[in-house]
Amino acid sequence: MSLTTHRVVFTGQTGAYFGIWIVNLLLTILTIGIYSAWAKVRTQRYFKQNLSIDGRSFDYHATGLQILIGRIIVVVALAAFSLLSAIPVMAVLLPVGLIFLVPWLLNRSLAFNARMTSFSGLRFGFEGSYWRAFRVYLLYPFLAIFTLYLAFPFVARAVRSHVVNGHRFGTARFRFESGIGPFYRAFLLAGLWAVGVGLVAVALLVALIGPIDPAALRGAGPDPRQVLLSLVPLAVLVVAVLPAGFIYQAFIRNAVFAGTVLEGGHAFVSDIAPLRLVWIGISNALAVVVSLGLLLPWARIRMAAYQAAHSHVIVNGDLDGFTAAEAARVGALGQAYTDLEGIDVGLPV
Amino acid sequence: MSGFPSDGLPGEGYGPETSRRYRARLVVEGGLARLIDETGTVLAEGPARHAARIAGGPSRAVLQGGWVFETRDHDALEAALGPARGDWLRRAETWHPRLAAVVAGCLIGVWLIWRYGLDLLVAAAIALTPPTLVAAIDRGNLAAIDRVLAKETALPEVQQAEIAALASAAPPPPHGPYRLMLRDMPMIGPNAFALPGGTVVLTDQFAQTFPDPDVIAAVLGHEIAHVSARHGLRQLYRSLSVYVLVALIAGDVGPVLENVLLEGNLLLSLAYSRAHEHEADALGIEIAARAGFDPAALIRFFEELDRITGAQGPAWRSTHPLSADRARAVRDLLGQGG
Structure with missing residues (x-):
């Protein structure tokens, strides 16, 4: 088969995005933060729909309501956490519990964002194991301290490997x-x-x-x-x-x-x-x-x-040859609510 | 159907469950749409929904069976399928001088939130907080204090009875009865503090340094006032609300401005805390006076405190107002000018 190099094309314009941005900001302020869920959807849709390869654009499919539910869960948990932290025993126990929750949350967040993104009409996906996330996000960075961070590049590589290898486009897997x-x-x-x-x-x-x-x-x-x-x-x-x-x-x-x-x-x-x-x-x-x-x-x-x-x-x-994964065919909608949005993983990829 | 070609609108079709792209035409007749590929095969047929588009993106029609038709000819698709639901938002976002009014609206909105919105959020959060949780905070903290910092009080019984009289003069407690506790806390020194659920602790060291019953009453009145006005929970929820609000709009203001907002909030929350101290001073002397103590004792206390601590740093970076200012404020309240 022949190899073709395609440039990634971005058609976003400052003026158009300024309008989306400032309207997002106004509605978020007027609704005391509630609209921020819909604001995120519009921003994501703008940047993804204006990004294309070979004339096929990306798209973002989450609804504001899905994101709002995720955010309400996060905000209520945050309030409960602050209140309970006022109790001395809890102030020690809660952060420990939270640490063990982090790998799960990060995996869910990656999965949500992947599932809600499509290219050429087909969705991405992400599957990551809890313990692998635990190792790359918590254990390895902790161990790196003892090497005076000299082993940090190994940690960085492990994180990228976890993220990229967990992703798929339809049924096609990414390999790093x-x-x-x-x-x-x-x-x-x-x-x-x-x-x-x-x-x-x-x-x-x-x-x-x-x-x-x-x-x-x-x-x-x-x-x-x-x-x-x-x-x-x-x-x-x-x-x-x-x-x-x-x-x-x-x-x-x-x-x-x-x-x-x-x-x-x-x-x-x-x-x-x-x-x-x-x-x-x-x-x-x-x-x-x-x-x-x-x-x-x-x-x-x-x-x-x-x-x-x-x-x-x-x-x-x-x-043209990519096809959807079996799981997405069965219950993408039912799954969406078990996914959590609200914790963004800042990765430069 | 102006602008709509009779042999169909050219564009691209995307099938369900694959990334395959078809060069296709959309034909709309009598409210029904047909998606036809280059060879003339009908890919999908039936009612079609015009999906709301976003600036720079394609116009889309969603057909049955998960088929999507994409075109850049926005007007033609709108003519055929009617306007998309939610399209007003895209029109509102269009680059136009009226966006300057939106910018002004944002500034007014921020002011409104700061002035009224936060208080509403805090009131709602306090109403939703289960009282058992607040009681648990008191119990947990007192247990920890007793284990680590405090011993049983060594003060004479008479002094303890005087102190208990204050609770009956206070406004009704918000989360359960006031509990005035005396504790011997050598590591803390002369101090008094309140927990949100109604527990007020006075150290033996305080009663020894300021043995005047009127001073003790005024200070305890101040702490009781913190409880009855729910100052602890208010401050917690207020800073939490600002943090969450800033985090929610952070996606739209960027990391640099987010930091500026959070730092600004820190200064504002200090001002808020100082306002609470003044409020508690005013309510506290009322409680003390009602219980039969001399409210002017608080002036003497602050003047003494000012003498002991000496010059303090600027008030704007402290949780508490300057002692000299507080003495002056109380003096004004009691009508003892100068």
């Missing part, structure tokens, strides 16, 4: 396999940036502000130097920590795409340029802050467009 090299590269380069640029920034700022007299810091009056000094953590965050996060995200995304295949011989390519992503991410964050949030739709569309433009799918044959 990757050496550890790309994960260490992401980890080390991001770390190098954070530490290197952070130190340079602090050194520059200290040179700029001049030597600090400790006695002046305790003085009552608002010393301009003291104000400058309080900006140092913010400056380090903007030039060192946030960019390191974007660098890490870019390398990991590229590695995950490269290591993923979809049953049937379909492959994925992501060629995000880390420094370009840093520029987009940082300028987005600054634009949002300076505009008091009004430029957020612009920032989101810009980021989505960049990511889509650097994503490709290498299709083996065509995209």
Whole structure:
């Protein structure tokens, strides 16, 4: 069969999304948060319907009511948790119980989002085992502490492996396999940036502000130097920590795409340029802050467009041959209510 | 049927349970739709529903058996199947100068929530809270205090009886009877505190440092006032409500603004807490006076406290107002100006 490379096309527009965003915000405020469930559906539908491969678009199928029910459960649980935490014994027992609930919640959340997403008229799915989630989200990160986080790339790879391998498109399974090299590269380069640029920034700022007299810091009056000094953590965050996060995200995304295949011989390519992503991410964050949030739709569309433009799918044959899974055929509707929405897993894939 | 081709509207058909895409036409006649592929085969037939679209997305008709027809010719599909349900939302979202009014509406809405909405949410949450749960919070905390921090009181009986008289002068308790407890707590020092269910604890160290019965009565009155006005639950629910509200709109304001909102809420909740302290001072001296004690003792107490603790940091970053301010406020309440 022949291989065809398809570009991922994003057609979202700032103006159109701004309208959706601001109406969402108004209705959410006026309904004291209740509309946020429907707001999520509209945002998801906008971004998914404006994303296509080979002229076939993605779509999002959850209803506001499904999401509202999930959120009510989460909010009631949160209120009960806060009240019960006021009892000293419970304050110890509850968090322990919650820890064991986390892997289950994360799996349900991934399953819900996968089941509610379709491409070319066919739904995705996710199945993950509880203990595997327990290992990758709780046990491995805990063990990594004892290696001074030097083994963290192994944890990162295990998480991606859990997420990707659990997903399927119809009956076709996703498979993820990757050496550890790309994960260490992401980890080390991001770390190098954070530490290197952070130190340079602090050194520059200290040179700029001049030597600090400790006695002046305790003085009552608002010393301009003291104000400058309080900006140092913010400056380090903007030039060192946030960019390191974007660098890490870019390398990991590229590695995950490269290591993923979809049953049937379909492959994925992501060629995000880390420094370009840093520029987009940082300028987005600054634009949002300076505009008091009004430029957020612009920032989101810009980021989505960049990511889509650097994503490709290498299709083996065509995209017509996928079929629905048996389980989805039987009871997708009945299952929906056992799924939980409300805990989003932030993964850069 | 303006704009609708007689030989069918061109577009794409997607079958149930597969990713297969058909080049297809939709023919609508007499309220019934037929989806026909390139070879002329009828893929689906029957009533069709026009699904609401979203900006930038295709127009869709949902047919029987899970078939979906997609086209970019929005007007033609609307002409054939009529407007989709819920399409008003898409029109409201269209890029247009009136969106400026929506932005203004958001600002007014935030103000309304902050001014009225939160109080409504808090009142609803308090009404829904089972009293047994509140009682359990008191029991659990008192048990823990007794195990770790406190010993039985070593105060003389007479002083204990004086203190008990206060409970009868207080407004009716919201969650069950007031229980005034004396505890010897060397690690806590001179202090008094209230639990939400009605338990008020005064340390022996307090009674030894401030032996004046009028001062003890005024301070206990203050703690009782916290209980009767449900300040503990109010603060818990208020901060929880703001947290949940911010989290719900966070998807729409982004992580940076979410942090700003949460930090702002922290400052506001401190202001809220200070307002509660003033409220409890006012109600507390009323309770003490009704029980036959001298309410002005609270002024003496705060002035003494101010002298002991010395200069305090700015009020805006504290849960409690400055002692000197509280003394002044009580003085104003009792009409002892200056």
